[in-house]
């Protein structure tokens with residue numbers, strides 16, 4: 001664990017070799033044009049790519065997002081999805097305790113979202129184990145289509161599911177900042193969603209805070225990903241597009257692309273999403 005791996009007010013890129021995959025990633029975290037502090041943070045370690053969007057006012061949101069990521073940075077991609085998921089759940093409990101200990105100057109408790117992926121081998125096949133708590137998002141861009149792999153834990157998401165709002169209405173609804181799950185923020189136990197999907201060379205993942213999706217509809221995000229020639233260019237252009245639209249919140253993106261690391265181990269370029277596994281927080285389905 002290394003505090004230098006936290007990305008805030010910065011843009012960093014790297015290449016990780018994990019199993020048979022070469023992962024090219026860029027994490028960009030920008031304060032935006034309105035907020036005085038940057039409560040977002042990103043983390044990239046080989047096979048672990050996560051971000052957190054903190055809340056709580058003064059510096060407590062910054063401390064909360066950093067505490068969450070430094071705790072989750074201890075995640076080891078142990079063999080198997082179920083073992084990794086239970087290790088992550090234990091780390092989420094630790095993170096919740098650390099965040100609960102952050103002093104705040106108001107009655108708003110420190111808290112944070114967390115989302116992203118851990119690359120895990122299951123039955124010899126690499127999988128993205130997707131984690132989410134709150135309203136930050138993880139997407140996969142594949143064959144020209146942007147698919148949100150996570151479901152927001154927010155009041156407007158509940159209105160969408162009830163048929164009261166369209167996703168586009170929700171994006172600008174005044175209630176869009178009300179989240180229903182978080183790490184800390186006075187919530188009782190951290191309840192994350194997990195989902196596993198096979199990882200293939202050619203995969204493009206986008207992990208982002210609501211400072212991106214609050215400014216840009218999915219179609220515009222997909223267009224930027226389609227035209228970018230690298231993870232670095234995609235991340236830069238996504239942040240630039242949010243800034244051009246006013247960047248009313250902190251904006252953080254992690255773009256990662258998976259490539260074959262060797263020529264002797266061909267991996268199908270098109271994912272078979274029928275192999276997806278969805279699981280609840282208790283891990284019973286993994």
Ligand SMILES: [Mn+2]
Pocket residue numbers: 053209210211249250
């Ligand atoms: Mn935010």
